Amino acid sequence: MGTASLAVSAAHLEAVSWSVTGASITGATRDVPVASIGARVALEIQNVSLAFGGVTALSAVDLSVARGEIRAVIGPNGAGKSSLINVISGLYRPDSGRVQVGGQAFTRVPTARLSRLGVTRTFQHLALFPNLSVLDNVAVGLAGSAHATFVEQILGLGRAATEAAETRQRALETIALVELDEVKDRIVGTLPYGLQKRVDLARALVSHPKIILLDEPMAGMTATEKRRMAQFVRAARDRFGAAVVLIEHDIGVVMDLSDRIAVLDYGRKIADGTPAEVRADQAVIDAYLGVAHDDELIEDAA
Amino acid sequence: MTAIALETSVPSRRLPRWLPILAILIAAYGIIPAIGTSYLFEAILLPFLALSLAALGLNILTGYAGQLSLGSAAFMAVGAFAAYNFNLRIPGLPLIVSLFLAGLTAAAFGILFGLPSLRLRGFYLAVSTLAAQFFVKWALTRFGWLSNYNSSGVIDAPPLTLFGLQFQGPLGRYLFALTIVVVLTALAARLMTTRSGREFIAIRDNEIAAKVFGVSIFRTKLLAFGLSSFIIGVAGFLWAFAYLRTVEPDGFNLDRSFSILFIIIIGGLASIRGAFFGAALIVVFPLLLSRLGALIFGGVFDSGVLDMSQRIVIGALIILFLIAEPSGLVALWDRLTRKFLVRR
Amino acid sequence: MSDFDYSFLLEVLIGGLLSGVMYSLVAIGFVLIYKTSGVLNFAQGAMVLFAALTFVGILEHGVPFFVSLLLTLLIMAVLGVAVEQSVLRPLVNRPPITLFMATLGLAYILEGAAQLIWGAQVHGLNLGFDDKPIALGEVLVSSFDLFAAAVAATMVALLSAFFRFTRTGLAFRAVADDQFAALAVGLRLPVIWAIVWTAAGFVALVAGLLWGARLGVQFSLSLIVLKALPVLVLGGFDSILGAIVGGLLVGASEKLAEVYIGPLFGGGIEIWFAYVAALALLLIRPSGLFGVKLVERV
Numbered sequence: 001m002g003t004a005s006l007a008v009s010a011a012h013l014e015a016v017s018w019s020v021t022g023a024s025i026t027g028a029t030r031d032v033p034v035a036s037i038g039a040r041v042a043l044e045i046q047n048v049s050l051a052f053g054g055v056t057a058l059s060a061v062d063l064s065v066a067r068g069e070i071r072a073v074i075g076p077n078g079a080g081k082s083s084l085i086n087v088i089s090g091l092y093r094p095d096s097g098r099v100q101v102g103g104q105a106f107t108r109v110p111t112a113r114l115s116r117l118g119v120t121r122t123f124q125h126l127a128l129f130p131n132l133s134v135l136d137n138v139a140v141g142l143a144g145s146a147h148a149t150f151v152e153q154i155l156g157l158g159r160a161a162t163e164a165a166e167t168r169q170r171a172l173e174t175i176a177l178v179e180l181d182e183v184k185d186r187i188v189g190t191l192p193y194g195l196q197k198r199v200d201l202a203r204a205l206v207s208h209p210k211i212i213l214l215d216e217p218m219a220g221m222t223a224t225e226k227r228r229m230a231q232f233v234r235a236a237r238d239r240f241g242a243a244v245v246l247i248e249h250d251i252g253v254v255m256d257l258s259d260r261i262a263v264l265d266y267g268r269k270i271a272d273g274t275p276a277e278v279r280a281d282q283a284v285i286d287a288y289l290g291v292a293h294d295d296e297l298i299e300d301a302a
Numbered sequence: 303m304t305a306i307a308l309e310t311s312v313p314s315r316r317l318p319r320w321l322p323i324l325a326i327l328i329a330a331y332g333i334i335p336a337i338g339t340s341y342l343f344e345a346i347l348l349p350f351l352a353l354s355l356a357a358l359g360l361n362i363l364t365g366y367a368g369q370l371s372l373g374s375a376a377f378m379a380v381g382a383f384a385a386y387n388f389n390l391r392i393p394g395l396p397l398i399v400s401l402f403l404a405g406l407t408a409a410a411f412g413i414l415f416g417l418p419s420l421r422l423r424g425f426y427l428a429v430s431t432l433a434a435q436f437f438v439k440w441a442l443t444r445f446g447w448l449s450n451y452n453s454s455g456v457i458d459a460p461p462l463t464l465f466g467l468q469f470q471g472p473l474g475r476y477l478f479a480l481t482i483v484v485v486l487t488a489l490a491a492r493l494m495t496t497r498s499g500r501e502f503i504a505i506r507d508n509e510i511a512a513k514v515f516g517v518s519i520f521r522t523k524l525l526a527f528g529l530s531s532f533i534i535g536v537a538g539f540l541w542a543f544a545y546l547r548t549v550e551p552d553g554f555n556l557d558r559s560f561s562i563l564f565i566i567i568i569g570g571l572a573s574i575r576g577a578f579f580g581a582a583l584i585v586v587f588p589l590l591l592s593r594l595g596a597l598i599f600g601g602v603f604d605s606g607v608l609d610m611s612q613r614i615v616i617g618a619l620i621i622l623f624l625i626a627e628p629s630g631l632v633a634l635w636d637r638l639t640r641k642f643l644v645r646r
Numbered sequence: 647m648s649d650f651d652y653s654f655l656l657e658v659l660i661g662g663l664l665s666g667v668m669y670s671l672v673a674i675g676f677v678l679i680y681k682t683s684g685v686l687n688f689a690q691g692a693m694v695l696f697a698a699l700t701f702v703g704i705l706e707h708g709v710p711f712f713v714s715l716l717l718t719l720l721i722m723a724v725l726g727v728a729v730e731q732s733v734l735r736p737l738v739n740r741p742p743i744t745l746f747m748a749t750l751g752l753a754y755i756l757e758g759a760a761q762l763i764w765g766a767q768v769h770g771l772n773l774g775f776d777d778k779p780i781a782l783g784e785v786l787v788s789s790f791d792l793f794a795a796a797v798a799a800t801m802v803a804l805l806s807a808f809f810r811f812t813r814t815g816l817a818f819r820a821v822a823d824d825q826f827a828a829l830a831v832g833l834r835l836p837v838i839w840a841i842v843w844t845a846a847g848f849v850a851l852v853a854g855l856l857w858g859a860r861l862g863v864q865f866s867l868s869l870i871v872l873k874a875l876p877v878l879v880l881g882g883f884d885s886i887l888g889a890i891v892g893g894l895l896v897g898a899s900e901k902l903a904e905v906y907i908g909p910l911f912g913g914g915i916e917i918w919f920a921y922v923a924a925l926a927l928l929l930i931r932p933s934g935l936f937g938v939k940l941v942e943r944v
Contacts, residue, residue: 089514115516129507131572132500139497140504144516146497150525153496154489164497203515370743418925421932424743425686425883429875430928433921440917556869560750567747610762617754624748625736 041100042067042243043088043119043211048097050083050267057083058094059267065211070237070244072254075264081247082124084264085213088245089114089121101211115144118210122200122217124247130189134180134199137188138171141206174206177239178232194225201232208240215247226250230257255279330480335473343472348545350585351479352537357565357577358490359533364563365571366494367526368506369419370428373435374534374562376415379554380438381408381535382542383448386549389460390450397463401482404539405532411438412531419523435559442551449549457550459543475544482540486533491574493529502526503572534562564616568623570630579631583619588612656785658905659898664791666897668856671798672874673881673889674805675849680883681822682842683734684742688749691868692756693847697722698854698863702771703764715851722847730840757868768864771855794856801852802890805845809886814841822884873900876924896920 043065050058058080065071073081086092088099090109098105102117114120120141129137146167148160156164175184178198183191188199197217204212214233218226230253237244248254254261254275261278263271271281278284338347360374385404388395415434419427442448449457462469462478469478493499501522504512513519542549561584569580592608599607627634672694679687687693700721704714733748779786809815821828821838829835857867877896881888903923904916 091510091514111513112516112518114514121514123511127508127511129504129511131507132503136500136503140500140512140517141515143497143501143504143512148497150493150496150498150529153498154492160496167497207515418929422928425746426879426928426932428746429879429921430925432872432875433918433925436918436921440914444912444914556872560754563747563750607762610758613754613758614762617751617756617758620751620754621733621748624740624744624751628740628744 040066040068043245044100045084045088046098046100048084048087048094048099050080050087050092050094056267058087060097061264061267061269063262063269063272065243065245066259067210067243068237068241069259070233070246070257072246072248072258072261073264074248074251074254074261078266079264080267081264082215083267085121085215085245085247088213089119115207115209118207119213120204120207120209120211121213122197122204122215124215124219126196126200128188128196128199128203131187133185133187134175134191134202135168135171135184137199138174138202138206139167141174141203142167142170145207170206171202174202177205177235178202179228194221197221197229198232201229201236205236205240209242210240211243211245212236213245216249217246218248218250218253226253233257327484330484331477335477338473338476340472343476344545345589346585347476348472348479349541350581351476351483352541352545353562353565353585354578354581355483355486355540356534356537356562357569357581358487358574359530359537360562361566361571361573361577362490362493362502362533363526363530365566365573365576366499366506367502367523367530369416369523369526370424371431371530372428372556372559372563373415373431373433373438375554375556375558376435376438377408377412377531377534378538378541378558379442379551380411380531381405381538382549382554383442384408384535385539385543386457386459387448387450396465397460398465401536401539405535408535408538409528409532412527412534413524416524416527416531419527420520432556435556439551439555457548459547459549462543479540479544482536486536487574490529490533494574498522498525561616564620566630567620568630570632573630573632575635576630576632579635583631584616587615591615653785655902657787658901660785660787661791662898662901663894664788664795664897665901666894667795667798667890668853668860668893669874669877669897670890670893671801671849671853671856673877673893674802674886675846675853676874676878677884677886677889678805678818678842678846678849682818683821683839684825685734685745685749686742686883687752687846688746689753689756690846690850690874691872692753692760693722693725693850694854694857695863695865695868696725696756696760696854697847697851698771698858698867699760699764699769701851701855702769702858702863706769718851719848722851723844726842726844726847727840729843730836734839734843735836753868757865761865768862769858771858771863790860794860797852797856801849802886805849806886818842873920876920879924879928896923899923 041064043063045061045063048058048061049056061080061084063071063073063084073084075081083092087094088101088109090106090111093108098107099109100106101109101119104117109117109119129140132140146163148157148163152158152160153164172181172184175181178201180195180198180202183195188196191199197220201214201217204214217233218229221229233244233246234257236242246254246258258275260272260274262269263278263281263284271278271284273281334342334347356374356378359377360371363369363371381404384407385400388400388403389397392400411434415431418430422430462475464478464481469475494502501512501517504517505519505522509519512522538554541553546553565580565584566576567580568583569578570576588608591612592605595608595611623630672690675690675693676687679685679690697718701714701718704717705711709717729752733752734745737745737748778789780789780792781787809819817828817833817838818841820831820833821835825835828838854863854867861867873896874893877889877892879892880895881890881892900916900920903919904913908915
């Protein structure tokens with residue numbers, strides 16, 4: 001049993017000191033075996049470590065994501081969650097370990113081939129194209145599968161015309177899925193934050209990916225907006241059978257939405273299992289979930 | 303660059319989009335030739351057309367694709383000299399083919415000097431484009447072969463012919479240049495509505511995100527450099543063959559590169575119309591200034607004073623526009639016309 | 647035969663290094679501004695021209711040397727404040743590229759104004775120093791170059807001391823490090839920036855005098871000064887040490903290239919060599935020799 005020093009007040013949640021002592025933190029990553037996981041693994045992170053200068057972002061992290069499952073990754077700020085997503089999407093090169101995706105193993109995932117591997121992502125800080133319309137932003141999500149040369153495009157010949165029509169069709173479908181039809185021609189930079197987040201999601205969904213990495217897709221949203229986003233995420237999984245890696249701070253959403261949860265702390269995985277198991281995990285309770293009942297306060301303060 | 307309202311997404315419910323364009327074409331092809339004086343063509347319209355085209359090219363690269371280039375005049379020079387040499391050394395080659403090949407040559411140089419953009423951003427890229435500027439300028443003076451060993455270094459441009467038709471005289475050259483500009487502008491406008499055009503803007507707005515979703519940064523940037531330099535090369539051809547009627551390296555110096563950049567800043571970055579608005583101002587303004595100056599200051603206002611005053615005012619305009627109207631004359635125009643055309 | 651080659655090489659090298667010191671001086675003006683405000687001041691070259699022309703103009707009206715110097719310094723100070731108020735402040739939250747383009751506009755204004763006021767002809771500038779070649783062993787070195795290098799080195803030393811040992815220097819470093827933190831501790835950015843631009847103006851004046859004495863004060867001064875850009879590329883835009891090393895490298899390699907490689911190309915390669923070399927370096931190390939590598943956080 002460890003002792004945790006927590007500031008219970010919701011306002012301090014983000015700045016709380018996660019000092020956990022005891023055996024639960026040292027290397028005890030309980031990877032819960034999912035039935036026939038081998039055949040259904042969409043993404044696997046093996047022993048990945050990453051440090052920036054003197055700061056350890058990730059430390060020997062293992063993570064497996066099965067096809068069609070919603071896998072949450074939670075933990076306090078600085079626990080390494082975004083770094084994990086950046087490693088999976090190839091933006092960071094890990095110091096050690098491998099990422100297995102699309103049937104191939106990589107030391108550094110080739111970002112340029114990400115869409116071909118069936119992986120897409122959203123960004124914590126949006127990373128949209130503010131001067132393009134919503135429709136165009138979403139259309140870029142299909143850039144990886146477009147092959148017509150610029151000459152063909154200008155002349156509107158065969159392949160270019162088909163691609164353009166298909167792209168438009170798919171973009172419109174995805175926009176309908178996230179209920180953005182009314183603003184589809186608006187310039188993204190002029191939209192309110194919540195809608196921009198949805199555009200970010202739509203862009204990640206349009207290619208019907210096999211793996212979607214969601215980096216805090218609900219940050220800064222109201223409770224209602226969060227509920228809707230959760231619906232869209234679930235719809236995406238149900239419609240496309242995609243595996244979702246979800247980074248999220250709102251524990252309520254996470255418990256509700258995910259099939260399995262991994263908990264990171266100081267770059268290490270300290271727990272891994274179903275929501276019920278994680279909720280009951282002593283180490284996690286001590287470190288983290290003691291303030292679960294303050295969810296309402298958290299939302300107001302956010 | 304602050305958010306720029308793109309042409310493709312400004313809904314114009316008042317007039318059909320093609321109407322103003324048709325009006326302009328009618329004016330350009332029908333009215334102006336009828337009433338235009340020699341002076342109008344030689345001193346105003348021809349340089350305007352050449353500079354607009356160069357600015358259009360640069361806008362594709364710098365405005366839409368976000369790759370800052372300070373060496374555009376170098377590519378104009380390549381276009382002009384390449385056209386001259388193709389025309390000279392391959393007898394019987396139609397001028398239009400020389401023109402096309404010249405554009406391709408400029409595009410090749412553009413891609414070569416654009417390779418650094420794959421590794422460099424912003425200021426670093428700008429400095430490397432200066433390398434193009436200085437290198438090309440040196441090469442053109444150094445290799446006399448390019449000027450056909452002309453002792454004065456100034457070459458006369460050959461006559462303009464297109465499909466057997468001779469385009470002579472100010473009016474003829476104007477129509478020649480006009481047609482080329484119209485065709486290339488149409489193609490450029492079309493490009494910006496396609497996926498590639500979209501990808502230019504995407505890599506400007508957020509290169510990493512574009513990469514994540516499968517936009518080939520390599521191909522897109524080089525395409526931007528290539529297309530832009532092609533157009534700028536053709537503009538150089540027009541500048542030398544249609545406007546000045548001489549082909550010389552001096553006109554393609556650093557100042558020229560800066561003027562083209564200023565044209566798109568003042569006219570409006572990432573805007574097809576911006577190139578034309580800006581060029582109009584840059585061409586007409588010195589003429590207005592010299593008239594005004596002569597009027598107010600009389601004889602003191604010689605060409606030296608004119609040059610310097612021009613520099614001051616243009617510099618001031620740049621700063622003014624960046625502060626007050628960063629989206630350029632185009633945005634100003636749109637705001638004014640919207641006030642008048644939109645009735646509630 | 648081999649002896650002669652070596653001493654000639656040494657001559658060229660030293661000559662290059664000395665002119666490199668002068669490039670460094672111009673580059674330091676850039677660095678000062680970039681470090682504290684993130685702006686790449688393309689107008690630095692124009693400031694050099696403006697300062698030199700102003701000084702020469704005043705001098706030619708019969709004003710004594712040091713009074714002219716002081717007057718010019720004063721004018722550069724006023725210019726610094728004016729730039730901060732009319733250009734920097736209105737554009738304070740804009741992306742760096744906008745500010746860069748504004749400095750392009752500023753360069754035009756300064757070039758035009760300088761020549762409008764003082765005329766566009768070449769002015770000779772005599773700093774009271776005869777350019778007698780000095781013999782160091784078997785190597786001939788221009789005494790003016792030595793003098794210029796000494797002056798430049800002194801300025802660099804003074805600037806470094808200023809940054810390290812004075813309160814204002816400390817403030818500069820604070821602002822260069824983190825503008826928001828500097829604001830938070832109560833440093834008034836507009837004041838700092840006005841001082842920085844004035845300091846850059848002083849540096850420009852010294853550079854202008856040295857280059858002007860060497861080549862005559864004329865418009866092409868601002869072009870030569872553009873050479874400082876490859877220096878910055880090599881040394882990083884935010885490092886004074888880098889500016890020094892970069893300047894020396896550019897100066898030396900340029901001269902050596904002109905003498906030894908130039909003939910292969912028919913001469914005149916000094917115009918572009920520095921740029922192409924900088925370009926080549928950038929392709930290997932995109933952030934320059936000393937520049938800070940940016941980790942892009944998504």
